[in-house]
Amino acid sequence: MTLETHSSLEGKRLLLIIGGGIAAYKCLDLIRRVKERGMTVRTILTKGGEQFVTPLSVSGLSGEKTYTDLFSLTDEVEMGHIRLSREADLVLVAPATADMMAKMVAGIADNLATTALLATDKPVMIAPSMNSRMWEHAATQRNVKQLQKDGIHVINPTSGDLACGEVGAGRLAEVEDLVAALEGFFTPTGPLAGRHIIITAGPTYEAIDPVRYIANRSSGKQGYAIARALRELGAKVSLISGPTNLDAPKNVTVTNIESANEMLAACQNTLPADVAICVAAVADWRTSQEAAQKIKKQGGQIPALQMVENPDILKILSNDATNRPTLVVGFAAETENISNNAKAKLKRKGCDWIVANDVSTTDGQSVMGGDHNRVSLITAAGAEEWDNAHKDEVARRLAQKIEKHFT
Numbered sequence: 001m002t003l004e005t006h007s008s009l010e011g012k013r014l015l016l017i018i019g020g021g022i023a024a025y026k027c028l029d030l031i032r033r034v035k036e037r038g039m040t041v042r043t044i045l046t047k048g049g050e051q052f053v054t055p056l057s058v059s060g061l062s063g064e065k066t067y068t069d070l071f072s073l074t075d076e077v078e079m080g081h082i083r084l085s086r087e088a089d090l091v092l093v094a095p096a097t098a099d100m101m102a103k104m105v106a107g108i109a110d111n112l113a114t115t116a117l118l119a120t121d122k123p124v125m126i127a128p129s130m131n132s133r134m135w136e137h138a139a140t141q142r143n144v145k146q147l148q149k150d151g152i153h154v155i156n157p158t159s160g161d162l163a164c165g166e167v168g169a170g171r172l173a174e175v176e177d178l179v180a181a182l183e184g185f186f187t188p189t190g191p192l193a194g195r196h197i198i199i200t201a202g203p204t205y206e207a208i209d210p211v212r213y214i215a216n217r218s219s220g221k222q223g224y225a226i227a228r229a230l231r232e233l234g235a236k237v238s239l240i241s242g243p244t245n246l247d248a249p250k251n252v253t254v255t256n257i258e259s260a261n262e263m264l265a266a267c268q269n270t271l272p273a274d275v276a277i278c279v280a281a282v283a284d285w286r287t288s289q290e291a292a293q294k295i296k297k298q299g300g301q302i303p304a305l306q307m308v309e310n311p312d313i314l315k316i317l318s319n320d321a322t323n324r325p326t327l328v329v330g331f332a333a334e335t336e337n338i339s340n341n342a343k344a345k346l347k348r349k350g351c352d353w354i355v356a357n358d359v360s361t362t363d364g365q366s367v368m369g370g371d372h373n374r375v376s377l378i379t380a381a382g383a384e385e386w387d388n389a390h391k392d393e394v395a396r397r398l399a400q401k402i403e404k405h406f407t
């Protein structure tokens with residue numbers, strides 16, 4: 001049965017991972033509610049989850065087989081754990097226990113649920129539920145923060161009477177709130193709804209050996225601000241990010257990478273897109289061969305590093321013969337001759353717009369890592385100078401320009 005009113009869940013596929021908490025029973029109702037809205041649900045039931053609900057009741061409601069075992073030969077033949085983790089539009093863990101969250105943070109894959117979570121290339125949402133002391137524990141709070149940084153969407157628990165008899169924060173969000181969170185995820189509204197935008201952000205790390213790397217200075221703040229601003233206008237945003245200290249923007253799919261080669265591969269895997277915005281400070285070079293062991297100091301002898309050029313992601317996306325985004329935007333940090341240099345870069349890279357940072361006026365250090373940016377927008381139509389503004393404001397202005405471009 002589907003609801004009369006159109007739901008953004010219609011036609012979407014959910015992989016529901018039911019963890020071992022007393023609130024697992026709420027998932028039975030959740031399955032019914034999302035199925036009413038036209039969603040298909042596949043379920044992984046953890047060993048803990050099985051203590052609270054049975055595979056039979058879950059399958060009875062979902063109309064699909066319930067998966068429980070990583071090493072089940074029949075399951076693996078019918079539906080390998082990798083396929084299970086990928087053939088979904090969204091993965092929801094409910095209830096997410098403290099233990100499950102800790103495993104996710106550590107990247108532990110010791111059962112079907114944790115393996116699927118590590119193998120998935122789809123957005124992940126978690127709805128934690130536990131005793132309030134466990135929820136408030138420094139370790140759990142640290143884990144929640146890290147999971148958010150890793151791009152996982154957290155549906156916070158609510159406060160009230162807990163099954164253990166205590167009162168406090170830790171109750172699984174109500175079923176209608178879980179449904180609303182799912183619907184919110186799939187309902188981008190706004191002028192850029194239906195547009196897919198790829199953004200690269202942050203630095204890349206080019207490993208010299210297991211402990212050393214080459215990188216550019218970049219906080220990622222400008223790229224993340226652009227991701228937020230475009231999502232606010234309803235776009236589907238894929239953020240491909242080098243290492244930063246920033247929290248993943250809400251409802252944005254973040255792919256964390258380290259090197260330029262990984263960033264390029266992630267961009268290409270994320271195509272097609274309507275827009276690509278390359279904000280990342282990609283390292284221009286890497287060593288020709290990453291040393292397998294730490295390079296030792298050799299009595300004053302300086303190691304000679306053989307360098308090779310990294311792929312120019314902006315140029316490659318701009319010249320993609322089959323999948324070129326309609327609009328490709330690059331960034332350029334300039335210290336002099338800003339407009340002319342940026343125009344030359346526009347041609348050289350083959351992109352449509354260049355946002356030129358003036359890193360000479362506010363000294364270089366404060367643009368890179370600071371909260372403000374002074375930019376010019378260079379397009380085929382000419383150059384437009386924007387006042388020095390907060391990076392969030394620069395992002396909003398750029399997002400509005402993109403909105404105009406598509407209307």
Ligand code: C5P
Pocket residue numbers: 200260278279280281282283284310311312313314315329330331332333
């Ligand atoms: O050539 P330059 O590094 O000045 O160009 C800056 C622009 O090109 C930025 O948009 C940056 O994200 C992008 N770029 C890239 N891949 C590289 C180098 C730069 O995408 N290897």
